[in-house]
Amino acid sequence: MRFQDAKPDGRAVVYAHIQADPLVVRTADLLAAATTVQRVLGRAVMNGESADPAVWRVMFPTLFGERAAAAGTPERDRSEAILAASLAVADRGEQTRSQFRGALVEALTERLLAERTNPVRRERRILFDGRPAEIHPYDVTVEGDGAAEAWDCKWGARGIKADVIHQLDDARAGAVSEGGKLLVGLVVFDARRSCEVRLVRERGPVAIEGIKLIALEGLDRLAGRRPA
């Protein structure tokens, strides 16, 4: 089993610019340190219609209301910063915001994994002797000796599709056939409950026990932390 950079194509060139956008970088940094409810805020705002921050502050009383951390505390400041960054993403228009959200989940995954292990890489293919290489690269990989991982990242549970599940399972099986081990999984910026119903319907003949599912509530597990 070996890792290789994906061959650059037109899509990759455009996508690289989105991945490097300062707004993606800033939002990923904020969400990496966020609580679960702050991440739900980010998801809702980036999926939402309203551009008025006051609407969202009312909708999240545990972040901005009487029950929230006091104004001026780091936790409250982070909530405000996530709200502002998420509104900026939502403001980019439907197609662009969709690309931003995908890049954001990858960037977030990269940051969280890097807290636990290294080296963490993006957009890499995995090659196995005697097997044709998959066309699509894996979003995020960990390439340490004896502890390799391959993650596919999705903004929503709806992005979990049969072809993604099959590709991950094929990679896992490929590593096993070479006497190695590859942890494969999905990182989804959506509730576990939604992901599970999707996964069960889309898995086909794949035994999903071999595929890790990291949903929004469990993102801190990527970093080896307990959920906040």
Add this chain to the structure above:
Amino acid sequence: MFTTVADLVDRALAAFEVLAVTAEPVSDELQYVTDLTTVWGARLRAVSTARGAEAAPAGADAAMHALAAEAALVTDPHRAIDWLSTLPQVALAALGEAA
């Protein structure tokens, strides 16, 4: 007379139902929409069963009103599918519940 947790769950379920209707034209995702309706409806009703008679937590009444209004703005069926997963998470957070 105060607003109860059950009142707010009912309001969330009503907004959820509107989203499900908005999502209906996406025929390829009918099963997924049905699955989301089943599991999230059950989760919200479980909160109502456990805490329904409690007074709503501070800010939750206004939060649910804003959430329902936001959901009502969603007219695109694909966006509605996204919101079928998002709305319950926001509603549960307002009630101080985990997803």
